[in-house]
Amino acid sequence: MDASPQEFDRVLSSMCTRPHPEARAAAERFLADNPGDPATYPAIADLEDRAVDTLAEVTGLDDPAGYVASGGTEANIQAVRAAREVAESDTPNVVAPESAHFSFNKAADLLGVELRLVPVDDDYRADVDAVGAAVDDDTALVVGVAGTTEFGRVDPIPELGLVADEADACFHVDAAWGGFHLPFTDHDWHFGHAPVDTLTIDPHKVGRAPIPAGGFLARDADTLDRLAVETPYLESTAQATLTGTRSGAGVAGAAAALDAQWSAEYEANHERASGNAAYLADELTDRGYDVVDPELPLVAFSLPEAEFEAARDAGWRLSRTGSGEARIVCMPHVTREMLRTFLETLDAARVGAGV
Structure with missing residues (x-):
């Protein structure tokens, strides 16, 4: 093969980066292991648990539930899916600022929910009053962003959490890119700061894990149970992830990147x-x-x-x-x-x- 990968010496707008050397080595070692069947591949399952535990420490989650996803898109889709499963409405909607990642458009299309995008304020952050005005009895999920893709803004997460709580809706924070910067700032953005139900944080961005290595975290294990389907022909009997077979490269790379660099x-x-x-x-x-x-x-x-x-x-x-x-x-x-x-x-x- 005569193709060459992209060099990073002139890459300025991408949220991808060179993997950490230890993460690269771990990814190659576990390339063929399948975290989608943890009973057959227990070593990679243990590494996934380790990665989730560290991501929980990063995001202020005491009793972590979650997994290493393919990326922020999968994690955001899963958040919408989990909220839809507990919604009492037959016509659920998701309320998010217009700065939300385009993966929410995909989620709405795939899952048959209405996506209500509301204006941001003059500094490109979610307008809490506009979000509150868009929420109604059919709202299943309110979304906040902690590190927007276009301007790097952090929404007022505690205030948005209150809007969600008052509407009896789930609350999701997308910290796919910002999640590895925010622990070293004075922003309020995570499980410990607000009534956050689910959160996206991607080790394969600032975390320097190899692609694909996103992160989906939930405040409680019941959320993952709502997403699980039976898998009768595998050693494992249920699977909560959106994808089935997954390469162990992302999981092992994420665990190694976190071990080497946090904090x-x-x-x-x-x-x-x-x-x-x-x-x-x-x-x-x-x-x-x-x-x-x-x-x-x-x-x-x-x-x-x-x-x-x-x-x-x-x-x-x-x-x-x-x-x-x-x-x-x-x-x-x-x-x-x-x-x-x-x-x-x-x-x-x-x-x-x-x-």
């Missing part, structure tokens, strides 16, 4: 990434770009199309938000030197355009 290396990464985001935001502001003040290590800013295309032509992997801002995610592979080189690319494009 000191993750804290160091957060501090480094936050410093890089602040540096980039200041440099862009000094050059006259309109920059959205970074909350977590993600920088969104206005970028004229000619300069955007010049950056892409120079090999930078760069994307825009739905409203048009360029976005740079300060993942573990993004270094200060990379950002300086990127700024040099923009400077050259501005000179060429006569700016």
